[in-house]
Amino acid sequence: MNFLWLSCTLALFNLGLTAAVAREVAPGDWPGFGRDAAEQHYSPLADINESTIGRLNLAWYFDIPGTVLATSSPVAANGVLYFTTGYSVIRAVDGATGRLLWTYDPRVSKVAGKRMRAAWGSRGLAYAFDGRRGSVYLATHDGRLIALDAGNGRPRWIVQTLEQGDSRYITGAPRVFNGTVIIGHGGADFGPVRGYVTAYNATTGKRIWRFHTVPGDPAKGFENAAMAMAAKTWTGEWWKFGGGGTVWNAITYDPEFDAIYIGTGNGQPWNWKIRSPQGGDNLFLCSIVALDAKSGRYKWHYQTNPAESWDYNAAMDIELATLTIDGRARKVLMQAPKNGFFYVIDRSNGKLISAEKITKVTWAERIDLTSGRPIEAQGIRYENGSAIIWPGSAGAHNWHPMAFSPQTGLVYIPTINLPGVYDDSAIDRRHWQSSKQMQASFGVNIPSGDIPLNAGNSFLQAWDPISQRQIWQVPNPGLFNGGVMATAGNLVFQGQPDGRFNAYAADSGKALWGFDAQVGVLGAPISYLAKGRQYVAVLAGMGSGAAMLGSPAQQFGWDARSQKRRVLVFTLDGQASLPTKLNRLPEEPLTDTDYVANPEQEKRGDAAYSTRCHICHGIAGIAAGSAPDLRRSPLLLNSDGFRDVIQHGTRVGLGMPRYENLMPQDIDDIRQFLRGRNRASGDAAKGVATNLTP
Numbered sequence: 001m002n003f004l005w006l007s008c009t010l011a012l013f014n015l016g017l018t019a020a021v022a023r024e025v026a027p028g029d030w031p032g033f034g035r036d037a038a039e040q041h042y043s044p045l046a047d048i049n050e051s052t053i054g055r056l057n058l059a060w061y062f063d064i065p066g067t068v069l070a071t072s073s074p075v076a077a078n079g080v081l082y083f084t085t086g087y088s089v090i091r092a093v094d095g096a097t098g099r100l101l102w103t104y105d106p107r108v109s110k111v112a113g114k115r116m117r118a119a120w121g122s123r124g125l126a127y128a129f130d131g132r133r134g135s136v137y138l139a140t141h142d143g144r145l146i147a148l149d150a151g152n153g154r155p156r157w158i159v160q161t162l163e164q165g166d167s168r169y170i171t172g173a174p175r176v177f178n179g180t181v182i183i184g185h186g187g188a189d190f191g192p193v194r195g196y197v198t199a200y201n202a203t204t205g206k207r208i209w210r211f212h213t214v215p216g217d218p219a220k221g222f223e224n225a226a227m228a229m230a231a232k233t234w235t236g237e238w239w240k241f242g243g244g245g246t247v248w249n250a251i252t253y254d255p256e257f258d259a260i261y262i263g264t265g266n267g268q269p270w271n272w273k274i275r276s277p278q279g280g281d282n283l284f285l286c287s288i289v290a291l292d293a294k295s296g297r298y299k300w301h302y303q304t305n306p307a308e309s310w311d312y313n314a315a316m317d318i319e320l321a322t323l324t325i326d327g328r329a330r331k332v333l334m335q336a337p338k339n340g341f342f343y344v345i346d347r348s349n350g351k352l353i354s355a356e357k358i359t360k361v362t363w364a365e366r367i368d369l370t371s372g373r374p375i376e377a378q379g380i381r382y383e384n385g386s387a388i389i390w391p392g393s394a395g396a397h398n399w400h401p402m403a404f405s406p407q408t409g410l411v412y413i414p415t416i417n418l419p420g421v422y423d424d425s426a427i428d429r430r431h432w433q434s435s436k437q438m439q440a441s442f443g444v445n446i447p448s449g450d451i452p453l454n455a456g457n458s459f460l461q462a463w464d465p466i467s468q469r470q471i472w473q474v475p476n477p478g479l480f481n482g483g484v485m486a487t488a489g490n491l492v493f494q495g496q497p498d499g500r501f502n503a504y505a506a507d508s509g510k511a512l513w514g515f516d517a518q519v520g521v522l523g524a525p526i527s528y529l530a531k532g533r534q535y536v537a538v539l540a541g542m543g544s545g546a547a548m549l550g551s552p553a554q555q556f557g558w559d560a561r562s563q564k565r566r567v568l569v570f571t572l573d574g575q576a577s578l579p580t581k582l583n584r585l586p587e588e589p590l591t592d593t594d595y596v597a598n599p600e601q602e603k604r605g606d607a608a609y610s611t612r613c614h615i616c617h618g619i620a621g622i623a624a625g626s627a628p629d630l631r632r633s634p635l636l637l638n639s640d641g642f643r644d645v646i647q648h649g650t651r652v653g654l655g656m657p658r659y660e661n662l663m664p665q666d667i668d669d670i671r672q673f674l675r676g677r678n679r680a681s682g683d684a685a686k687g688v689a690t691n692l693t694p
């Protein structure tokens with residue numbers, strides 16, 4: 001055997017493999033949600049840095065029309081910026097000037113028809129340099145995966161990734177790697193949904209493989225050995241509820257192991273006692289699952305919450321790094337799921353390296369490193385009635401991405417500190433069924449009253465993933481905070497719900513720069529080059545989960561219709577400025593002198609509202625930007641007009657879903673509940689809740 005020959009061939013083979021597997025992303029591009037395969041939300045650009053940041057100013061802005069969700073992350077390639085807002089309307093703009101190049105509107109509400117679900121819009125896109133002019137990939141609410149010609153926005157192919165008649169929808173960003181595009185879906189909060197991810201050929205749209213995250217009906221046979229194994233951890237007739245485990249956000253491709261890591265969501269229902277009545281861990285709920293990228297075959301998994309019962313998604317972003325731990329270089333993945341721990345996991349085998357609490361966590365004492373399992377606290381499964389637990393279902397970290405800087409070795413986590421109250425005492429667990437009507441289907445009661453302003457807080461923290469401890473933290477206003485980007489200029493950028501967009505020194509947390517965006521900023525920023533200049537881009541707009549949380553969200557005064565959603569783009573010595581501030585909506589209550597309170601009806605209306613409408617119109621009727629504040633809607637005084645919007649779908653094109661199954665009586669109950677809320681807000685001081693029951 002000629003060893004020289006062998007090693008040469010191996011070297012060539014390795015080179016070829018590296019080129020094919022992980023096309024190096026040019027420093028000036030940001031083609032994926034987290035930029036490149038490692039999903040670090042880190043830019044290697046450093047013209048904008050600690051010393052020059054004083055010169056950072058607005059270069060241009062782009063006004064986004066409509067009452068649409070604008071909390072997504074753009075992508076950038078070859079100096080062009082692509083972004084999605086609302087129901088996957090994509091725009092391409094010149095990265096240096098903001099000039100509109102093309103718009104593609106997949107006409108989601110028309111195509112979706114009855115499939116239009118009560119969920120928010122799209123969170124991101126993917127760009128692939130595929131040898132032609134490049135392709136932009138987007139996934140729509142109604143389940144289509146679409147490849148567009150990046151040059152002109154014309155579709156190259158369209159496939160439907162969901163099954164007929166189910167209650168899935170897509171809000172997440174597709175990921176592209178190696179000629180393959182992969183997408184998951186959401187929906188396990190609202191109906192009987194069984195999670196899966198599907199991989200397609202990026203050039204043709206042909207399906208390559210699909211991996212289900214939870215087992216289906218055993219009578220129909222299992223798709224693969226992983227499902228047969230997972231089924232041993234379920235009891236009862238779980239498949240009737242779908243089981244959940246949707247991959248609605250985190251998908252990371254690892255070129256070093258040719259693996260895909262998916263982060264799975266909550267169970268359907270959340271309540272384990274209903275879902276799997278004789279116990280069991282319920283794989284692969286709340287797990288990180290590694291799959292072979294070529295075949296979709298199961299490699300390993302790590303479950304953050306065995307027997308999940310609190311909506312503790314492990315669907316938050318999964319970021320890759322090589323860290324030196326105890327003198328050894330370890331290829332790790334990092335995740336801060338909702339449950340409040342920060343996990344560092346060995347990518348070669350899925351073994352837990354470390355896990356520590358990043359904020360107040362009461363559901364578990366710690367994670368046992370030998371078994372990888374949590375040491376749970378007493379009473380957290382609400383077996384003794386109502387349980388107050390930190391964190392709650394908003395999570396200690398939600399989908400707004402964290403960032404990892406290879407330069408500082410730190411992770412920057414937008415952190416939420418808010419408890420949840422869980423109670424299933426009034427629920428008939430034996431006869432419970434998943435909803436089929438677009439309403440929250442948790443199997444556990446969540447209190448419906450307003451959230452007090454002081455119920456919790458939020459902050460940005462720098463975390464050392466090796467020593468597992470906090471290095472610095474800065475407070476954020478309100479309960480929810482924006483996604484994060486780190487850069488090689490020793491900078492960390494983050495938006496806040498009060499309308500500030502800030503930069504901090506990545507090593508010390510020192511506040512270095514800030515901008516008044518005139519509206520809450522929640523999307524994660526990106527950085528790119530256009531004509532040789534470095535730009536920082538972020539979408540400004542208040543919406544999604546951050547706008548749902550009652551008074552703490554509404555305190556900043558952003559209104560769904562009058563807020564200005566924008567793309568804001570900054571550069572050194574930028575010369576643009578925003579037009580004069582818009583006035584916020586007046587906070588005076590609606591004049592409704594005829595209203596006669598009927599507590600019974602208001603109570604029924606509260607229950608109907610709090611399982612259907614609150615995700616957009618806000619908890620307790622207090623809205624903060626996703627949709628209008630219904631307490632002030634003139635339609636409250638017009639029973640037919642109110643019913644038309646809800647039952648006949650007259651505003652579906654504007655993002656208001658159709659509830660054709662709601663009975664006129666239910667709709668009237670909701671209307672009366674909102675009239676009662678309007679009266680309560682008239683009695684209250686501006687923006688401060690009257691009903692402070694947590």
Ligand code: HEC
Nearest residue numbers: 067118119612613616627628633634645651654655656657
């Ligand atoms: C997925 C988000 C979403 C959900 C869920 C939702 N809405 Fe809406 N709704 C909207 C949006 C966005 C608008 C604004 C449409 C427009 O621009 O006219 C709206 C508008 C309305 C309006 C018109 C208000 C006005 O003054 O013009 C009413 C009434 C309304 N919704 C009632 C409800 C009720 C009742 C529910 C629950 C049964 C509900 N909505 C659930 C998003 C939502």
